[in-house]
Amino acid sequence: MNIPFSPPYIDKDVLDEVMDTLQSGWITTGPKVKALEKLSADISGVQHALCVNSWTSGAMLVLKWLGVKEGDEVIVPAYTYAATALAVIHSGAKPVMVDVLDDFTIDPKKIKAAITANTKAVITVDIAGWPCDYDVIKNVLFGDDVKEVFTPANDVQQQLGRPLLIADAAHSFGAIYKSRQSSLAADVTVFSLHAVKNITTAEGGVIALNLQQPFDNGVVYNWMRLNAMNGQTADAFTKTQKGNWRYDIVSDGLKVNLTDVCAAIGLAQMRKYKSKLLPDRRRIFEHYNRFFADKNWAILPPAISDERESSYHLYLLRINDITEAQRDKIIQLVAEVGAATNVHFVPMPMLTLFKNMGYDIKDYPIAFNNYHNEISLPIYSQLTDEQCTFIEEQIEKAYRAVVK
């Protein structure tokens, strides 16, 4: 067998859409990006969604809108991909890492304990597609005690009156929280359209705006659109209209716009997300669940409850009573017979950059506990039942060989 971990979904519709773009005479930000924004907004239940060229740049743009700068703090979970904290560092602020719960999501009690007068935002992460418990987190952020310590430094922060809740939904496009799209839970939700994500544009991201009164999401969308393209008043597409050459630069914007060529890939995929791609993912997740459910050595990942449903991005299997070295050996044995598995994630305090900044994994015992015995199994539409069975059997075989 040769089972890759996360090949992109490229069918004839994707090829046709990309070819259509290439032949249209317009390849950078234009009508395909607009169409992808409309579809992303429709699926995620918001009025305004802005496409950018990665999750990371999207988060940077949101922090720029909030006016986050040096001396500010943004709370993030220790258990996530490094980009969650890097976006904060790029804004000049300090990422303040807190520990997670057993289900991989950020611990709301730890958020509360980490809030100071410098806290400007909290970035929560829906790991593997499993949404955080947003109402509990909002109870913390909307509490009078938090509002009292919040120290606004500009008009946006003044209007907000509390730290901004940003969802790192890199994995969770299409996830459900309390019977609604999970993107209706946080103030701003940022999806990733990176090559391995549920929907991909090779590299890309979507900012879904869900700000409440007194904010006008249309106005915020326009600000972000402008500041995703050098702060330029007329984008290149508008300037192609005859006679429309004049423009101004009105702010020190980033240059993080998505291109139409990339948007075309995601557009064709997104059109069949709810009818095919997401149900396919669920089928694979359930296949794994059926196999591992009666294995007393396996800890199944969270996926569905009365209040939440995952977007089935990855299957985060954990194995009882094994060491980090034994986990690594299992991954190696399974790789040798042709199946790629993975680990999501090495907690950030274990990475050199963050260690050098003073973070220590000893302060994040649950993050380490979730990581040391975790093996991510692949989920994607093209994966057949036969391949799933192969992966399951090889994991069990490797487990028995390693543990004896």
Ligand SMILES: Cc1ncc(COP(=O)(O)O)c(C=O)c1O
């Ligand atoms: C949890 C999480 N957040 C953020 C990112 C960054 O996404 P992007 O590569 O689109 O910037 C990733 C990418 O893997 C991720 O897994």
